[in-house]
Amino acid sequence: MTSIHDHPFRDLDPTTFHDLLRLRIDVFVVEQECAYAELDGRDTEPGTRHIWLDGTSGPVAYLRVLVEPDGSHRIGRVATLAGARGNGLAGVLLDHVHATTPGPLVLDAQTHLVPWYASLGYQRSGGEFLEDGIAHVPMAREPAVD
Numbered sequence: 001m002t003s004i005h006d007h008p009f010r011d012l013d014p015t016t017f018h019d020l021l022r023l024r025i026d027v028f029v030v031e032q033e034c035a036y037a038e039l040d041g042r043d044t045e046p047g048t049r050h051i052w053l054d055g056t057s058g059p060v061a062y063l064r065v066l067v068e069p070d071g072s073h074r075i076g077r078v079a080t081l082a083g084a085r086g087n088g089l090a091g092v093l094l095d096h097v098h099a100t101t102p103g104p105l106v107l108d109a110q111t112h113l114v115p116w117y118a119s120l121g122y123q124r125s126g127g128e129f130l131e132d133g134i135a136h137v138p139m140a141r142e143p144a145v146d
């Protein structure tokens with residue numbers, strides 16, 4: 001496996017950002033047949049981290065981490081290309097985030113993935129809601145106590 005890339009927007013060259021967006025759009029817009037604001041303006045925030053793994057032809061697994069106004073960190077856009085799923089790649093990226101991010105982590109899980117996120121230490125923090133027609137559950141993970 002290649003090494004984990006973890007960069008703010010300012011360190012991404014145009015080709016790399018194009019390839020990351022292509023992965024996100026292929027999964028969330030095309031595969032999930034969902035028209036939504038994929039470019040929401042938060043990719044370029046100074047605190048946002050773009051984290052991914054490369055395959056032989058570019059990025060195959062991706063997520064981003066945002067800094068929320070309350071200081072928590074929000075994981076989003078967790079996606080692995082369809083042909084690369086089931087190999088633990090998203091888990092590798094989440095393990096990296098857990099090891100490198102202080103404070104609580106929050107995310108909105110697609111409901112069918114709640115057991116998977118729970119296996120990684122996340123707990124439900126609210127009720128199910130619809131976002132762009134897809135059912136989600138808010139979840140949070142507290143930092144490990146030393």
Ligand SMILES: CC(C)(COP(=O)(O)OP(=O)(O)OC[C@H]1O[C@@H](n2cnc3c(N)ncnc32)[C@H](O)[C@@H]1OP(=O)(O)O)[C@@H](O)C(=O)NCCC(=O)NCCS
Pocket residue numbers: 027061077078079080081084085086087088089090091092108109110113115116119
């Ligand atoms: C969710 C997703 C990111 C997991 O990526 P991955 O690299 O396959 O991750 P893993 O191999 O660690 O598998 C994680 C979970 O994905 C599911 N999964 C595993 N293999 C799968 C496959 N071949 N196809 C679809 N889902 C699969 C399982 O629920 C698995 O949990 P388990 O290992 O406890 O059974 C990926 O399936 C994806 O991109 N899905 C579409 C986008 C999406 O829904 N993102 C999450 C938004 S909250």
